[in-house]
Amino acid sequence: MARAPQVLKGMRDFLPEQMLLRQHVLNTFRGVFEHYGFEPIETPVIEYLETLTGKYGEDEKLIYSFQDRGDRQVGLRYDLTVPLARFVANHRNDLTFPFKRYHIAPVFRADRPQRGRYREFWQCDADIVGTKSMMADAEVVSVWIDALSAINMPGFVVHINHRKLLMSLAEVAGVPDEQTPTIHRAIDKLAKIGEDGVLKEMQANDIPVDAARRVLDLVSISGEPGEVFAELSKRLSGNTRAEEGISELRSLFAFLEHMGADSDHYTLDLTLARGLDYYTGPVFEALSVDANIGSLGGAGRYDGLVGMFSGEDLPATGCSLGLERIFDVIQEKNLVEAPSTVSNALVTIFNDETIGDSLRLVGELRRSGVPCEIFVGEKLELRRQMQFANRKGIPITIILGPDEIQRGEVVVREMATGEQQTVPRSDLSSVITDTLRSR
RNA sequence: GUGCCUGUAGCUCAAUCGGCAGAGCACUGGUCUGUGGAACCAGGGGUUGCGGGUUCGAGCCCCGCCGGGCACCCCA
Structure with missing residues (x-):
């Protein structure tokens, strides 16, 4: 030291x-x-x-x-x-x-x-x-x-x-x-x-x-x-x-x-x-x-x-x-409330095989105007990624495993409440907007 | 610039008269291969701010420097 x-x-x-x-x-x-x-x-x-x-x-x-x-x-x-x-x-x-x-x-x-x-x-x-x-x-x-x-x-x-x-x-x-x-x-x-x-x-x-x-x-x-x-x-x-x-x-x-x-x-x-x-x-x-x-x-x-x-x-x-x-x-x-982080959502990665799907998703989300990030650490356990989002105060995590990928869906988890919903990928950015608004 | 107080692990602090540097929290790993916050278990982490001096022996005493705080001066 x-x-x-x-x-x-x-x-x-x-x-x-x-x-x-x-x-x-x-x-x-x-x-x-x-x-x-x-x-x-x-x-x-x-x-x-x-x-x-x-x-x-x-x-x-x-x-x-x-x-x-x-x-x-x-x-x-x-x-x-x-x-x-x-x-x-x-x-x-x-x-x-x-x-x-x-x-x-x-x-x-x-x-x-x-x-x-x-x-x-x-x-x-x-x-x-x-x-x-x-x-x-x-x-x-x-x-x-x-x-x-x-x-x-x-x-x-x-x-x-x-x-x-x-x-x-x-x-x-x-x-x-x-x-x-x-x-x-x-x-x-x-x-x-x-x-x-x-x-x-x-x-x-x-x-x-x-x-x-x-x-x-x-x-x-x-x-x-x-x-x-x-x-x-x-x-x-x-x-x-x-x-x-x-x-x-x-x-x-x-x-x-x-x-x-x-x-x-x-x-x-x-x-x-x-x-x-x-x-x-x-x-x-x-x-x-x-x-x-x-x-x-x-x-x-x-x-x-x-x-x-x-x-x-x-x-x-x-x-x-x-x-x-x-x-x-x-x-x-404590006069002013300011956000604790700049990202609205964290896109998680399920495993090595789905990295491409998650990267595609985070790219789409960014282009559609949602400030978000993808977990870039080396160990891809979900718990580690959830913990990352939790500590940084990122309000929403997006989970896409093999099942969701196959069905063209994603899981949207609101971190503050733990509530999750499964939605079609095409609806994702509007679901995020709605979730943030209703907080 | 003047005077005083202060500095021990990432953080908050303990260490009897100068006699083997510790705790809580945090961190890392595990319990837990599709889910954070809680709990339990284990572990890593220190040239005691830096340098010199006194002493058989210094976190503790002395001097200088660096950083923090308070009061002046002054200012945002």
């Missing part, structure tokens, strides 16, 4: 059973994204390191980077958003704007692994490039809600805030702009460590008590979104940045309401701070209170990012779901 090499820290293999569930979830997301008019793209896993750096702030140290055979400095993509910005800059003459794309693919972060945190994980992104309209942001939030609803994610809520409101907090507090990240870091923990904890944290980072209190007072405003916006406007009037943020959020919430988005699934959260440097407008985070696995996805508007590559400014907004966390929750809570 232990002779076989391990996989790298934070990376995993997936067994067929897990893959069938993952594909089921991915297909669901694909369906929801396309339902909204998002179209698929793909980009390389590896980019020039220069493409990736300078976009993520502090987190940049987690980028996997190395030198390739041509001595190029390269890196594995850290998310799907920066590659999208590069993609749009490269292909902007071939795209129709506003450009809506989705992208489901693995990304890499050299983070220390933990529950729900891996070094290779899949993101499911939907973004809209080329419009400043809050309609785009509303679409993004709505598609997110629909995607999570489609897989029965329990108790999830999309928290919404605005980068411009967040940026105005330093001003409100009367401290230098450099302190902004400190403030964000502190208030983001409000739900976790409470008001005292937040105040303590800010003070520990050289923010005066009265300034900290002003910030806390502001982000603690609660009530219906409309009331909160009114109160914010009153307190922040004259602050241009903040007023822009409030006005955009007002539109966003209005659009969401017009779209019929379920208000149980989104909420204004003035303490939400997103770390990535490139966000400029509304920011979103999807959380599940029932799941206890951290954030299910992050999102937001990033109007300056495409411009960093093309010089031509193209505003953009989008969302990202973390498949691994969603998948962990699904498995833990």
